[in-house]
Amino acid sequence: MGDGEIGMAGRGKGRWTKGAALALAVAMTAGCSAQTGLEVLLNKGDSTTASSSAGGRSEELLGDAAKGGQPGAAQGIASTDKARPEDANLAAFEPNGATNAPHSGGASGDAAAATPPVKLENPTDGTAHFAAKQGDKLIALTFDDGPDHRYTPDLLEVLKESDVKATFFMVGTQVKKYPDMVKQIVADGHGIGNHTYHHANLAKLNENEIIQEIKTTDALFQHAVGFVPHLVRAPYGSVSDLLKSIVSDNRRELVGWTVDTKDWDGATVTAMRSNVNKNARPGGIVLMHSFGSKHLRNTVKLLPLIIEDLRAKGYTFVTVDELLAAKAQNKKAAQAHSKKMG
Numbered sequence: 001m002g003d004g005e006i007g008m009a010g011r012g013k014g015r016w017t018k019g020a021a022l023a024l025a026v027a028m029t030a031g032c033s034a035q036t037g038l039e040v041l042l043n044k045g046d047s048t049t050a051s052s053s054a055g056g057r058s059e060e061l062l063g064d065a066a067k068g069g070q071p072g073a074a075q076g077i078a079s080t081d082k083a084r085p086e087d088a089n090l091a092a093f094e095p096n097g098a099t100n101a102p103h104s105g106g107a108s109g110d111a112a113a114a115t116p117p118v119k120l121e122n123p124t125d126g127t128a129h130f131a132a133k134q135g136d137k138l139i140a141l142t143f144d145d146g147p148d149h150r151y152t153p154d155l156l157e158v159l160k161e162s163d164v165k166a167t168f169f170m171v172g173t174q175v176k177k178y179p180d181m182v183k184q185i186v187a188d189g190h191g192i193g194n195h196t197y198h199h200a201n202l203a204k205l206n207e208n209e210i211i212q213e214i215k216t217t218d219a220l221f222q223h224a225v226g227f228v229p230h231l232v233r234a235p236y237g238s239v240s241d242l243l244k245s246i247v248s249d250n251r252r253e254l255v256g257w258t259v260d261t262k263d264w265d266g267a268t269v270t271a272m273r274s275n276v277n278k279n280a281r282p283g284g285i286v287l288m289h290s291f292g293s294k295h296l297r298n299t300v301k302l303l304p305l306i307i308e309d310l311r312a313k314g315y316t317f318v319t320v321d322e323l324l325a326a327k328a329q330n331k332k333a334a335q336a337h338s339k340k341m342g
């Protein structure tokens with residue numbers, strides 16, 4: 001729900017700390033592109049600011065619009081501040097005691113001091129092994145808020161037919177209801193990420209609450225598929241410094257997006273297709289949804305079209321994990337290069 005806000009390039013110099021964010025830079029550092037030849041330079045976690053100018057790293061595209069950033073300055077992608085109507089539905093999902101949050105409120109009062117802070121376990125999904133080839137134009141398709149039994153199976157079918165691997169950022173309430181779909185997503189080779197338990201606005205939560213949101217969904221993933229993913233996507237793209245530090249302290253990666261299809265908001269297939277084609281670029285991440293809106297039948301229709309379009313433009317579809325691996329690889333190559341060049 002509600003990832004309808006997008007944090008686009010150009011805001012927040014130094015907003016993202018090392019390892020805390022998925023920062024995608026499209027342009028190479030001046031002077032290095034010819035040597036490394038990679039079209040995709042994915043600068044892991046550095047604090048580049050956006051610029052459309054040639055030369056330096058061009059864009060940092062993050063899903064954290066909620067922090068007062070202006071929308072879409074670099075590419076003119078519209079942003080929206082309105083909450084998704086479906087959010088109310090999701091918020092109504094009761095946690096059903098699966099959470100048993102030990103920090104819950106100050107009810108225990110004097111016992112609070114004796115309660116150790118809630119901590120996250122380390123993620124157990126390992127790191128993707130992915131070697132980008134020279135000239136690769138990588139792009140990742142992502143689906144938030146599911147899974148469900150209504151749209152997710154159809155999306156998986158399209159992905160399978162097209163031999164495309166995507167990444168699903170799932171909310172705990174849905175993981176709990178449809179562990180079978182989580183299993184299928186993983187069995188089909190897609191990446192998965194934690195999108196909190198309640199689709200919570202993490203920027204408004206304290207440390208224990210943030211950790212609990214992630215931890216509860218971790219446990220559900222562990223139960224469903226036997227591992228805990230390291231990718232985290234903040235609902236609404238709403239990010240605080242506290243969240244960033246929790247994520248990086250716990251070996252997680254915060255993942256934003258670069259193209260918001262606004263599928264949840266009833267965008268037409270034609271409009272979404274045009275948006276994706278216009279704004280796709282190497283290293284990009286496309287945001288769609290697999291649950292949470294009555295409009296998602298359009299997403300099912302859109303998916304094969306954009307796969308075809310982007311393939312025709314030479315894009316290779318990768319999971320977000322693979323994109324991060326390529327980013328790390330390119331960073332290494334750039335460092336080796338600059339060392340060599342003195």
Ligand SMILES: [Zn+2]
Pocket residue numbers: 001002003144145195199235236
């Ligand atoms: Zn969401």
